[in-house]
Each structure stands twice: as structure tokens, then as C-alpha cells.
Amino acid sequence: MTTAPGGGAPPPRRTDARLNRDRLVAAAREVFAASGPGASLNEIARRAGVGPGTLYRHFPNRQVLLAAVLTDRVEALCARAGELLAEESLSADEVLARWAEAFLAHARDQQGVGSALLTDASYDLGVDCHRVIVDAAASVLAHAQEHGTARCDLAAADLVQLVTGVALATVHAGDAGQAGRLLSLTLDAVHAAPRKGRALA
Amino acid sequence: MTTAPGGGAPPPRRTDARLNRDRLVAAAREVFAASGPGASLNEIARRAGVGPGTLYRHFPNRQVLLAAVLTDRVEALCARAGELLAEESLSADEVLARWAEAFLAHARDQQGVGSALLTDASYDLGVDCHRVIVDAAASVLAHAQEHGTARCDLAAADLVQLVTGVALATVHAGDAGQAGRLLSLTLDAVHAAPRKGRALA
DNA sequence: TACGATACGGAGAACCTCTCCGCTTGGCTA
DNA sequence: TAGCCAAGCGGAGAGGTTCTCCGTATCGTA
Numbered sequence: 442m443t444t445a446p447g448g449g450a451p452p453p454r455r456t457d458a459r460l461n462r463d464r465l466v467a468a469a470r471e472v473f474a475a476s477g478p479g480a481s482l483n484e485i486a487r488r489a490g491v492g493p494g495t496l497y498r499h500f501p502n503r504q505v506l507l508a509a510v511l512t513d514r515v516e517a518l519c520a521r522a523g524e525l526l527a528e529e530s531l532s533a534d535e536v537l538a539r540w541a542e543a544f545l546a547h548a549r550d551q552q553g554v555g556s557a558l559l560t561d562a563s564y565d566l567g568v569d570c571h572r573v574i575v576d577a578a579a580s581v582l583a584h585a586q587e588h589g590t591a592r593c594d595l596a597a598a599d600l601v602q603l604v605t606g607v608a609l610a611t612v613h614a615g616d617a618g619q620a621g622r623l624l625s626l627t628l629d630a631v632h633a634a635p636r637k638g639r640a641l642a
Numbered sequence: 643m644t645t646a647p648g649g650g651a652p653p654p655r656r657t658d659a660r661l662n663r664d665r666l667v668a669a670a671r672e673v674f675a676a677s678g679p680g681a682s683l684n685e686i687a688r689r690a691g692v693g694p695g696t697l698y699r700h701f702p703n704r705q706v707l708l709a710a711v712l713t714d715r716v717e718a719l720c721a722r723a724g725e726l727l728a729e730e731s732l733s734a735d736e737v738l739a740r741w742a743e744a745f746l747a748h749a750r751d752q753q754g755v756g757s758a759l760l761t762d763a764s765y766d767l768g769v770d771c772h773r774v775i776v777d778a779a780a781s782v783l784a785h786a787q788e789h790g791t792a793r794c795d796l797a798a799a800d801l802v803q804l805v806t807g808v809a810l811a812t813v814h815a816g817d818a819g820q821a822g823r824l825l826s827l828t829l830d831a832v833h834a835a836p837r838k839g840r841a842l843a
Numbered sequence: 844t845a846c847g848a849t850a851c852g853g854a855g856a857a858c859c860t861c862t863c864c865g866c867t868t869g870g871c872t873a
Numbered sequence: 874t875a876g877c878c879a880a881g882c883g884g885a886g887a888g889g890t891t892c893t894c895c896g897t898a899t900c901g902t903a
Binding site for chain 3: 656657658659682683684694695698702703704
């Protein structure tokens with residue numbers, strides 16, 4: 442899981458480099474939260490007390506920095522899937538609903554930083570994040586499907602994308618309750634049988 | 643409809659100004675299609691053969707230019723709603739599905755230019771576009787609701803936002819059929835009864 | 844302590860958005 | 874047809890951004 446593809450030992454970082462990296466991630470978290478995923482990277486470097494060159498050495502582009510900011514949240518989301526699945530008092534339907542709510546909150550958080558990353562899933566270093574989330578979604582969805590509470594023709598990637606869509610469409614919405622309404626509707630769709638026997642392609 | 647709020651006659655534009663405006667819209671259509679809604683406005687001005695100042699006099703910001711590019715498409719979409727409703731051979735369900743497909747195609751067109759505008763509905767001059775679309779959606783949705791083929795607790799704005807979400811989430815998707823699958827799912831939700839009697843808030 | 848690899852910082856190039864102002868030109872009026 | 878003037882134009886430029894390059898400082902080791 443943590444072994445690098447190259448096989449050789451990952452070169453140990455200098456302590457000041459690690460420190461600066463942490464500072465950058467912390468600053469990025471604040472600034473992205475305040476100004477959205479399009480915030481100035483210069484501002485982040487300034488806030489972290491380092492030069493722009495240092496920022497770009499650690500994070501060659503915006504996506505990588507976004508991914509770093511979100512890593513812990515992504516992990517939390519995956520852990521949440523495990524927790525919910527382990528909880529015996531919850532029905533498969535409830536597990537799915539609760540996890541979807543958590544995922545929506547995550548995607549809408551920080552002015553859509555999470556969504557921004559998931560949308561551009563094809564970015565080189567964003568892929569990991571995306572895959573991890575889809576895997577978590579798959580476990581929750583499969584459980585629901587086994588219990589007959591989710592349609593069988595639905596793929597985990599589609600579920601993720603649907604909720605991401607709700608997040609993206611409502612990030613700037615004035616109507617505060619809209620995201621919740623749309624998620625509820627989407628869950629109805631996941632639960633519903635295909636219309637007129639038309640399964641998904 | 644076309645009368646200005648001021649009451650006075652809208653000042654007639656000089657012919658060269660009108661010509662330049664048309665050139666700008668045409669160039670914007672091309673450039674947005676090639677580079678997405680975040681394309682360089684300078685590049686658009688260059689392509690149109692005018693200076694940046696001219697672009698900004700006609701279109702004080704990006705949203706206004708986007709709206710201008712999309713005006714004809716928005717009108718086409720509203721006309722389509724009327725056509726579909728008038729067609730007697732179509733069921734209310736089919737009318738809704740067909741219009742939603744057309745809307746999705748519109749929103750996904752030009753790398754999400756349409757979605758970009760609809761998402762930021764609160765922008766000053768984008769509001770008209772947004773309202774017009776929601777009105778069209780309302781007519782199609784009301785028809786479906788009267789015929790019992792769409793749940794009654796759904797608002798037109800939510801329908802629009804759902805499809806916009808599908809568009810936004812799939813603009814950069816590698817999977818070509820995904821948008822269609824997600825729309826189909828969403829339509830199932832529109833059609834479905836609320837789970838466990840839970841209506842939308 | 845001395846040395847070399849690692850990492851830093853900031854100057855700067857190239858680009859973007861958006862404004863301002865002097866010059867040009869279309870369209871009316873005499 | 875000639876002449877006027879407001880509407881409109883272009884482009885210089887201010888201030889911001891992303892991203893690179895390279896001389897310098899620092900860490901960790903021998």
C-alpha cells in the first residue's frame with residue numbers, strides 16, 4: 442500500500458522540508474476555506490512564511506496541493522464507511538444514506554474544494570484520492586445491494602459522481618437546504634427500481 | 643418584455659459597435675468551446691480583431707459574455723419545451739425525459755459553459771438566463787406532475803440543479819456514457835415516490 | 844568540524860484581468 | 874456635400890497571478 446513503485450527506499454526528507462510542507466498544507470487549508478479552490482497560491486506561500494518556489498517544489502500544481510489538503514478528510518471518509526458498516530443497529534439503507542450525507546458534506550466543504558478535486562479525477566495525483574473514495578463507496582453500495590435496498594445496476598463510480606454533482610451544483614446556491622433536498626432525491630433514485638424495466642446502459 | 647426599465651428609448655447603437663459585438667460573441671463561442679468557460683478574454687478579443695478595451699465595454703465581465711454566447715441556446719431550449727408539450731403523441735413522462743436530455747446536452751456543451759453560468763445564478767446579469775430556464779423546466783415538470791408521472795414535492799429549480807449537477811460532474815469524465823446513465827438515474831428519482839413516505843423538506 | 848547534497852527564497856518572465864485616455868469615425872445636421 | 878461631435882476604438886499600463894531559475898543557506902553526516 443505504502444511501497445513506492447520504484448522499489449528503492451523513498452529518500453528521507455530533511456526535517457526543515459517536512460516542516461515547511463506541513464506549514465504549507467495548514468496555510469492552504471485556511472486559504473482554500475476562505476477563498477475557495479481557486480485561491481492564490483502566492484497567498485498560501487506567504488501565509489506559510491515560505492517563498493513561492495518552495496511551494497512549487499513541494500506541490501507542482503494546484504491539484505496536488507488540494508489533494509494534500511484533503512488527504513486526511515478522505516481517510517476519515519473511508520473510515521466512516523467501515524464504522525457504519527460495522528454498526529449492527531443500522532439497516533443497509535441507513536448506512537448508505539449516512540455515508541452519502543458525510544460524503545456530500547465533505548464535497549461541499551471548503552467551498553467545494555473536495556468537489557473540485559473529484560471532478561478533475563483524471564489529474565495525475567488526484568487519482569489516488571478518487572480511487573480511495575470510489576472504493577469506500579463500493580463497499581457501502583455493495584452492502585446495500587446485497588440487502589436489496591439499492592438497485593443492482595448502479596456502479597460505485599456513478600454514485601460518487603452523482604453526489605459530487607449535487608455538491609458542485611449547490612456550492613454557490615443561496616438556498617441553504619437545497620443540497621439536502623437534492624441528496625434525498627438522489628438516494629430515492631438509488632433505491633428505486635429502474636423505470637419500465639429499463640436498466641442503466 | 644423588451645422595454646427598458648428607464649422608460650426612455652434605448653439608445654441606438656452605432657453600426658460598427660454592433661458589428662464588433664457580433665464578432666466578439668462569435669469569437670467567444672469558438673474560444674470557450676476550445677478552452678472552456680475559463681478561457682482568456684484577451685484571446686477572445688484578439689481573435690475578434692478588437693482591443694481588450696472594446697471587449698470590456700461591451701461585456702463588463704465574463705458572466706455577461708457567457709450569457710451572450712448562450713442566449714440563443716437558452717431560447718432554443720425554451721422553445722423545445724413548448725414544442726414537446728404541444729406534441730400529442732408524447733406522454734408527459736416522455737416530454738420530461740426528452741427535455742431533460744436536451745437540457746443536459748446544452749449544459750454539457752462547450753465544456754460546461756452553460757453549467758458555469760447556471761451554477762453562478764446569482765451573478766447580476768446571469769439571472770435572466772437562469773430564470774428563463776427554470777420557467778421552462780417548470781412548465782414541463784408541472785405537466786408531468788398533473789399526469790402523475792413526477793413526484794409532486796419536486797420544485798423546478800431543484801430539477802434544473804440536479805441536471806446541472808450531472809453536467810458539471812461529467813464534463814471532464816473520461817467515461818462517455820456516464821452522463822446519460824446519471825441522467826437516467828435522476829429521472830428515475832423524479833418519477834419515484836418518496837422513500838418511506840418522506841417528502842422533501 | 845567540514846563538507847556535500849538538499850532545500851530555500853526571491854527576482855523575474857510571461858500571462859491574465861481590467862482601466863483609462865487620446866484618437867478615430869459613423870451618422871446627423873445644415 | 875461639408876463639418877461637427879458624441880460614440881466608439883485601441884492599446885498602454887497597473888496590478889495581479891502562475892511558475893521557473895539559480896545563488897545562497899542549512900541540514901545531516903563523516
